[in-house]
Amino acid sequence: MNALAAGSQGFLARFEGLRDRLPGDPALRAAAAAAFRANGLPGPRDEAWKYTSLRPLAEASFHEPLVPLADCAALLARLPAIEAPRAVFVDGRFRADLSAAPPGVVLDHFAASPDFPGLARPQRDSLVALNTMLAEDGAIVTVPAGVDGGTLMLASLATDTPGRAVAFHPRHVIRLGAGARLTLIEVSVGEGSYLHNPVTEILIAEDAVLTHVRLQDEAARSFHLATLYAEIAARGTYDSFSLTLGARMARSEVHARLAGPGAATHLNAAQLLSGVQHADFTTVVRHDAPGCASRQTVKNVLAGRSRGVFQGRIEVARIAQKTDGYQMNQALLLSPDAEIDCKPELEIFADDVKCSHGATVGELDPAQIFYLRSRGVPEAQARAMLVRAFLESALDAVSHVQARAALDHAVTLWWERQAA
Numbered sequence: 001m002n003a004l005a006a007g008s009q010g011f012l013a014r015f016e017g018l019r020d021r022l023p024g025d026p027a028l029r030a031a032a033a034a035a036f037r038a039n040g041l042p043g044p045r046d047e048a049w050k051y052t053s054l055r056p057l058a059e060a061s062f063h064e065p066l067v068p069l070a071d072c073a074a075l076l077a078r079l080p081a082i083e084a085p086r087a088v089f090v091d092g093r094f095r096a097d098l099s100a101a102p103p104g105v106v107l108d109h110f111a112a113s114p115d116f117p118g119l120a121r122p123q124r125d126s127l128v129a130l131n132t133m134l135a136e137d138g139a140i141v142t143v144p145a146g147v148d149g150g151t152l153m154l155a156s157l158a159t160d161t162p163g164r165a166v167a168f169h170p171r172h173v174i175r176l177g178a179g180a181r182l183t184l185i186e187v188s189v190g191e192g193s194y195l196h197n198p199v200t201e202i203l204i205a206e207d208a209v210l211t212h213v214r215l216q217d218e219a220a221r222s223f224h225l226a227t228l229y230a231e232i233a234a235r236g237t238y239d240s241f242s243l244t245l246g247a248r249m250a251r252s253e254v255h256a257r258l259a260g261p262g263a264a265t266h267l268n269a270a271q272l273l274s275g276v277q278h279a280d281f282t283t284v285v286r287h288d289a290p291g292c293a294s295r296q297t298v299k300n301v302l303a304g305r306s307r308g309v310f311q312g313r314i315e316v317a318r319i320a321q322k323t324d325g326y327q328m329n330q331a332l333l334l335s336p337d338a339e340i341d342c343k344p345e346l347e348i349f350a351d352d353v354k355c356s357h358g359a360t361v362g363e364l365d366p367a368q369i370f371y372l373r374s375r376g377v378p379e380a381q382a383r384a385m386l387v388r389a390f391l392e393s394a395l396d397a398v399s400h401v402q403a404r405a406a407l408d409h410a411v412t413l414w415w416e417r418q419a420a
Contacts, residue, residue, distance in 0.1 A: 007041055036129040036133060060193070065168060102149050105142070109140060115173050139174075142175045151182075152182065182209075186213070194222050196223070196224050201230075206233045227253045241268045270299045272301045284313045286317070293324040303418055313347065331362075334364065334383075
């Protein structure tokens with residue numbers, strides 16, 4: 001038995017031990033377990049995973065968190081200073097004592113009201129199957145039609161359990177009614193060794209707008225494997241930005257379906273990696289209606305022996321005339337040992353479209369560094385200025401003032417760690 005198969009058996013054994021205590025439809029859980037048993041963890045033969053190996057994950061041994069109400073004061077202090085209500089999860093479990101909903105927004109949690117909307121398909125995605133069979137909790141956020149929900153922070157905190165790596169699989173559901181608005185700031189931080197495998201399903205009704213900012217700053221020995229499905233109705237907007245800083249191995253996979261005329265999505269991201277980190281940003285955007293627009297700008301800053309991956313696919317159905325799709329990936333290599341893998345794809349069946357994609361890879365320009373140093377700027381500061389300038393166009397996509405300040409602060413701290 002190879003490592004991936006052995007790792008899959010470990011997760012299946014955990015399901016068998018927990019199945020009578022898990023909330024929700026047991027038949028749905030069993031079907032997900034059957035799909036996971038048949039497919040196992042994705043390996044090198046899976047095209048979508050050709051650049052990212054889950055062997056390190058399969059070789060680890062994960063357990064259920066022991067202390068549902070663990071002390072998390074130090075982790076709470078690491079959250080961005082954003083004045084907004086929070087939905088807080090500690091080791092994958094909802095903390096009602098630390099949580100509150102914005103006015104007009106309904107905040108529930110999966111353990112109390114299990115909800116599988118059906119956007120994510122366990123039969124097609126092994127990590128969704130893994131989440132579906134083991135999910136114990138998660139945020140369920142509903143913004144009624146016409147309501148401006150303001151800002152909500154969704155915080156995931158992972159506590160350190162020495163000698164015992166834990167795994168949790170949150171199941172989040174975000175629903176916006178017609179004309180509703182919400183800014184969701186999702187932050188993941190932690191300590192120690194663990195697996196964070198969230199699945200998020202987002203349903204955006206007509207004329208609704210969801211702004212989703214994600215800051216992933218997990219522990220250095222952790223695994224962060226996030227899968228998100230979004231369906232956007234006519235004239236709705238899903239505006240997303242992801243900043244990846246932490247985790248030994250990270251993957252953020254986004255599936256966005258533009259289901260109604262005039263829908264739009266922006267899937268922007270930045271990955272800042274060092275050491276031997278590996279991070280993968282994979283997107284699939286389906287244009288299934290006419291007059292829709294999608295934008296993707298992904299920036300990578302790679303130091304040490306880190307490896308970044310970007311896979312972006314735009315699918316345009318025959319009905320989706322007047323599609324406007326754009327995709328750009330840019331990588332800045334700060335070390336000769338760093339690596340970037342890029343695979344942009346277009347699949348177009350309509351004939352009246354405007355779609356483009358591009359990719360660039362380079363290093364800091366020695367002439368620019370020399371120019372700044374000749375004017376009295378120290379080398380470390382000159383390099384920092386050039387890196388920040390490279391990231392600026394991606395960060396400019398975040399219009400929420402406090403979220404942008406939090407991202408700027410996180411980028412500054414990351415660079416200070418590299419310069420130390």
